[in-house]
Amino acid sequence: AQSVAQPEDQVNVAEGNPLTVKCTYSVSGNPYLFWYVQYPNRGLQFLLKYITGDNLVKGSYGFEAEFNKSQTSFHLKKPSALVSDSALYFCAVSLTGANNLFFGTGTRLTVIP
């Protein structure tokens, strides 16, 4: 079985400050990990993925994520937050790369001007 936890429902950060959105996972095998972002009344937009290889993954819009196998975490980071980054962020995991993603509950990011 696989599961994803996003421990923070809400994250507030000042514009220009670094941001981190946390995600931990549980899978019985090698995880395929993803981050998606959702803006109001829209679908999900793909940000980045970890399949294998370097633990630091770079994605769209300046986002990156660090895969930590020992802590079973895949936190999303950005060095300098923009007001336009305010949205709902979802971490997801799949087993063996299948298309049935298991999503976390989402973290609402608010960047304060």
Place this chain on the structure above:
Amino acid sequence: KAGVTQTPRYLIKTRGQQVTLSCSPISGHRSVSWYQQTPGQGLQFLFEYFSETQRNKGNFPGRFSGRQFSNSRSEMNVSTLELGDSALYLCASSLSALGNNQPQHFGDGTRLSIL
């Protein structure tokens, strides 16, 4: 390149009715997955179709069904609607049935409201 298109965007039905939602994937994409998004349960996987065959299925009752056509367009059907079926239904497409190197691209969803 056009994105994933879902129709209609909004739908209002009453309990006991049935509904069909449509999804046109990105051109060339052969895998279509469906998800249900609700405030209480979050995002849940419904099923995936690839080359007109259901490849994976989530934990939903048989009232939820789907199909895929030869042009990769997909429909999902919900029969005997219940109040709890009110949700945003999202469709996602990808090039292959194995998503490891091909991320899923999502449509903007169909918001279904049950009265």
